[in-house]
Amino acid sequence: MGCGAVDEGLLKDWFEAARSGDIEFLNRYSSRCQTQVDMRDSAPEYGVYTGFSAIHYAIVCDQFEAVQELIDAEYFCRLPYDCLIVAPSIGPRAQFVLREGMNIQHLSFLVGNPKISEYILNYTHKSGHNLVGIPDSQGMFSVSVLxxxxxxxxxxxxxxxxxxxxEIQLDYTGSKPSPSHLHMxxxxxxYKLVEHLLDYIKSGVATTQFVERIYSLALKTHKYQTxxxxxxxxMDKKRCGTSHAERQRCLEAMEKLVAKALEYFEDNGLEQDLVENYxxxxxxxxxxxxxxxxxPKGTKRPGLGLNGSLSNSSMNLGVTSLSDSNPFMNESKSNLDVANNNDSGTLSNRGSSSHRGSMLKISQKINDNEEIE
Structure with missing residues (x-):
């Protein structure tokens, strides 16, 4: 918990106020309750998540004004524990492990509320505070979520x-042997993201550094997979949220991106090792x-310029129950996790609550076998 003992009943009301957007209550008790961590046992049916601070509840429940009220005090609140949630922004039945150390920018992107995520980015610019370059416990930056x-x-x-x-630059320069963002x-x-990148690069607005970084990601291989x-x-559509036609459209966009990357680097004499490896x-x-x-571990792979074992990815997606037959998901349990069971202390969404927000309400529809809107 945060500094100082706070009555459990008051804390319960504090977290509920964040979920429901009760600004008057948040303002009245901010000096006593801000930065406190919810230590109650996880009870998704009541909207309770072990390790959440008030701002986390406000974000997942789309309470924009509550985020505004809490951000000065709780901007740097990071999850103290791993936390399992249903994540419809990934797929209707996808589960996602919010890793220890995940910050509010990670969470806002995962929820997918453009108003809240943009507000947090703008706050970072104006306040002088900075979440950029602060990954979670498994090394994932907030930009990875996008x-x-x-x-x-x-x-x-x-x-x-x-x-x-x-953050793309920071993540790319890291030495961890992981899938690139574009692999994911x-x-x-x-396909929307890849087509967006193609249009943005074509527009001429993108910086040279950004273009070269995206092209480098396009040619990066992981476990000898492009x-x-x-x-x-x-992939299971129910868990990744995309149809075969959409995945084919993504492939076509990726092919254009790879072709542009190869042409750019060859014409400019750049990244020759990367091109040859690809x-x-x-x-x-x-x-x-x-x-x-x-x-064997530590053996240099011929022709690839890679060393060390590629078996343990540091790309922490924590996505569960997606596919049993791909080289990116069959990783160590601490990274890309395909386990169907929940570890002790993690969460799963099964019930309903009046203030659970868009992410949690959608998960309730899934479990009631209702059609997703």
Whole structure:
């Protein structure tokens, strides 16, 4: 909990006020309750989530004014524990592990409320505070979320804000052997995002650094799989939220992006190792890939310029129950998790509450077998 003991009954009302948007209550008790962490046992049927602060409840319940009221005090509140939620922004039946250390920018993108996510970005600019470059416990930056959620252009456009471009740069320069952001876009069939990137690059507004970073991501391979390979991996529509036709549209957009990347780097004499590695992987047989994947840890893979084991991705998506047959999901349980059971201390959404917000209300419709709007 935060500093100082606070009556449990008052805290219960405090978190409920954040869920319901009771600004008068939040203002009255802010000095006593701000930054407190909900330590009650998870009870999704009552809208209770272990580890949430008031601002987390306000975000997932689309309470914009409550976010405004709480942000000065709770801007830096990060989740102290892993937390499992239903995430309809990924797919109707997808579950997502909010990892320890996840910040409010992560959460706002995942919920997909453009007004709240833009407000938090603008607050960062104006306040001088900065969540940029602060990943969760598994190394995922907030910008990563934009590449695999299913959302509208108002949220996607945050991708090329100055702050998110900075995070793309920070994430790319990291040494972790993980799928690129575009691998995940391909895996989930997020054609809107890829088409948005193509249009943005074509517009001439994008900076050279941003264009080159996106092109570099387009040619990055993971476990000898390209972003085009990721588009072809079978996925359950109920969990990834995209149809076969939408995934095919994503593949076509990815093919254009890869072609532009290869042309750009070859014409400008840039990223020659990356280009060669990409071309090498595209002509490898499945048998060759399996043989290399089974190589000893620390062995340099011929022709790929990669070293060390690629078996444990640091790309923390925490998406559960999506697909059992792809190289990006079959990772260690702490990263890409395909387990159907819930770990001790994680959450699942089963019930209903009057103030659970869009993310949680949609999950209730799913469990009642109602059609998603």
């Amino acid at each position: 590449f695999f959620i299913q959302t509208n252009d108002l949220v996607i456009r945050h991708l090329h804000s100055d702050l998110m471009e900075e 876009s391909g895996l989930f069939g997020r 972003i085009l390979d990721a588009c072809k991996i079978p 071309k090498y992987v595209t002509v490898m047989t499945d048998e060759d890939k399996l043989l290399l994947m089974k190589g």
